[in-house]
Amino acid sequence: xxxxxxxxxxxxxxxxxxxxxxxxxxxxxxxxxxxxxxxxxxxxxxxxxxxxxxxxxxxxxxxxxxxxxxxxxxxxxxxxxxxxxxxxxxxxxxxxxxxxxxxxxxxxxxxxxxxxxxxxxxxxxxxxxxxxxxxxxxxxxxxxxxxxxxxxxxxxxxxxxxxxxxxxxxxxxxxxxxxxxxxxxxxxxxxxxxxxxxxxxxxxxxxxxxxxxxxxxxxxxxxxxxxxxxxxxxxxxxxxxxxxxxxxxxxxxxxxxxxxxxxxxxxxxxxxxxxxxxxxxxxxxxxxxxxxxxxxxxxxxxxxxxxxxxxxxxxxxxxxxxxxxxxxxxxxxxxxxxxxxxxxxxxxxxxxxxxxxxxxxxxxxxxxxxxxxxxxxxxxxxxxxxxxxxxxxxxxxxxxxxxxxxxxxxxxxxxxxxxxxxxxxxxxxxxxxxxxxxxxxxxxxxxxxxxxxxxxxxxxxxxxxxxxxxxxxxxxxxxxxxxxxxxxxxxxxxxxxxxxxxxxxxxxxxxxxxxxxxxxxxxxxxxxxxxxxxxx
Numbered sequence: 001x002x003x004x005x006x007x008x009x010x011x012x013x014x015x016x017x018x019x020x021x022x023x024x025x026x027x028x029x030x031x032x033x034x035x036x037x038x039x040x041x042x043x044x045x046x047x048x049x050x051x052x053x054x055x056x057x058x059x060x061x062x063x064x065x066x067x068x069x070x071x072x073x074x075x076x077x078x079x080x081x082x083x084x085x086x087x088x089x090x091x092x093x094x095x096x097x098x099x100x101x102x103x104x105x106x107x108x109x110x111x112x113x114x115x116x117x118x119x120x121x122x123x124x125x126x127x128x129x130x131x132x133x134x135x136x137x138x139x140x141x142x143x144x145x146x147x148x149x150x151x152x153x154x155x156x157x158x159x160x161x162x163x164x165x166x167x168x169x170x171x172x173x174x175x176x177x178x179x180x181x182x183x184x185x186x187x188x189x190x191x192x193x194x195x196x197x198x199x200x201x202x203x204x205x206x207x208x209x210x211x212x213x214x215x216x217x218x219x220x221x222x223x224x225x226x227x228x229x230x231x232x233x234x235x236x237x238x239x240x241x242x243x244x245x246x247x248x249x250x251x252x253x254x255x256x257x258x259x260x261x262x263x264x265x266x267x268x269x270x271x272x273x274x275x276x277x278x279x280x281x282x283x284x285x286x287x288x289x290x291x292x293x294x295x296x297x298x299x300x301x302x303x304x305x306x307x308x309x310x311x312x313x314x315x316x317x318x319x320x321x322x323x324x325x326x327x328x329x330x331x332x333x334x335x336x337x338x339x340x341x342x343x344x345x346x347x348x349x350x351x352x353x354x355x356x357x358x359x360x361x362x363x364x365x366x367x368x369x370x371x372x373x374x375x376x377x378x379x380x381x382x383x384x385x386x387x388x389x390x391x392x393x394x395x396x397x398x399x400x401x402x403x404x405x406x407x408x409x410x411x412x413x414x415x416x417x418x419x420x421x422x423x424x425x426x427x428x429x430x431x432x433x434x435x436x437x438x439x440x441x442x443x444x445x446x447x448x449x450x451x452x453x454x455x456x457x458x459x460x461x462x463x464x465x466x467x468x469x470x471x472x473x474x475x476x477x478x479x480x481x482x483x484x485x486x487x488x489x490x491x492x493x494x495x496x497x498x499x500x501x502x503x504x505x506x507x508x509x510x511x512x513x514x515x516x517x518x519x520x521x522x523x524x525x526x527x528x529x530x531x532x533x534x535x536x
Contacts, residue, residue, distance in 0.1 A: 015205030019376030049140025074385025239357030386514020
């Protein structure tokens with residue numbers, strides 16, 4: 001019989017990317033933090049983020065301009081107060097990263113000493129100024145490695161790697177007074193056993209849900225876990241219909257999930273048809289620098305019109321040393337597939353990249369459930385609206401992690417540690433002998449989401465998707481009720497729940513706006529509102 005394991009912490013942080021690490025590091029000065037990572041600590045979307053982080057550092061730029069660009073990209077659905085809050089707190093967040101040791105690129109100087117040189121700022125689609133701080137083309141890796149090294153070294157942070165969060169434990173579920181989060185059940189993947197964590201506060205920093213689609217730029221862990229857990233615990237979600245498809249992922253049989261940063265287009269790369277002709281000027285006056293939703297739809301349209309497997313991204317007209325210096329990671333990676341980006345065009349396709357909706361929170365990251373916070377891509381703050389502006393994603397993680405930390409610190413002395421929590425009961429389940437069911441359902445879910453709820457949608461496609469989704473939910477619930485948990489089962493259970501939320505939000509929006517394009521409702525309504533779903 002396996003030993004019952006219960007952890008105890010002031011704050012349980014589920015997720016170990018920029019949002020989770022930033023929150024943990026801010027809180028660890030005054031509290032004990034448990035940081036949960038589903039895989040190795042670095043295996044998340046932050047690590048693979050290439051472009052950079054938006055913040056006003058140039059004296060010719062302004063916070064008001066950053067706000068205006070974000071509002072334009074958000075296509076009328078951003079909360080302007082949240083956008084302003086984020087832009088105003090951006091520089092402070094960047095300065096904290098720099099203090100932590102994150103090395104952003106600086107301008108070259110004649111003497112080669114860049115110590116006191118200004119930061120090199122790049123520009124990406126939708127931005128009116130150069131305001132993207134970056135570390136070559138591997139900004140996320142620089143941020144992730146710097147912060148995780150500090151977290152590992154901090155005596156008040158317990159890092160648990162290779163643990164899946166299964167479900168939140170709430171007072172309502174235990175028939176106790178009120179409704180507050182008390183902790184979570186977590187699955188130790190190495191020991192293959194369920195353990196319990198009790199905590200005064202819980203923060204979800206689990207990232208997005210792009211793994212619900214057949215083609216995605218995200219790592220395998222992006223399975224919507226936090227959104228599904230919060231929904232099952234009674235939290236509202238919003239704007240799940242707005243799934244950002246990154247326009248340019250490398251199209252190659254062996255290049256799984258490799259994204260080609262927007263900064264390539266920011267530095268002058270062109271999108272071309274197979275015959276070599278450019279097409280973006282025909283779709284938008286901003287051409288390759290149009291927001292991602294416009295570029296992704298244009299690529300999708302051209303591929304379908306021409307029957308092409310891909311289009312091409314071309315920066316070969318720029319000097320080779322410039323390309324290699326600014327994009328060393330991409331240059332090296334593409335060479336592994338026989339593509340020299342200094343001379344060759346790069347085959348690209350769109351892929352699911354970012355979840356703009358999520359768990360509803362306030363400016364402190366608080367959700368509808370007392371004691372539960374959500375920060376980063378898992379959350380709906382109102383920042384992104386109908387389409388996220390490039391390089392605002394890591395920024396949101398940092399700004400709202402700091403805000404959540406300040407709120408939690410102000411409440412810590414008021415909230416006692418929860419009492420004993422019941423251990424996980426698996427007395428009525430057995431080991432599965434039908435893993436093929438999970439694999440089949442997994443493939444079916446991701447395929448119909450891509451076909452019916454992808455870049456271009458219709459009422460009929462959404463109705464078909466919902467019917468298929470409900471059938472899958474019934475099968476997966478039966479499976480979950482009878483067999484012991486596993487990583488694939490837990491992710492599939494969460495993904496099918498998130499798929500339903502995406503579909504239902506998409507069905508409620510009777511217009512085309514931002515990332516949601518429905519051929520049956522091509523026009524925009526005059527007074528758009530967020531799509532909010534409330535659990536039963």
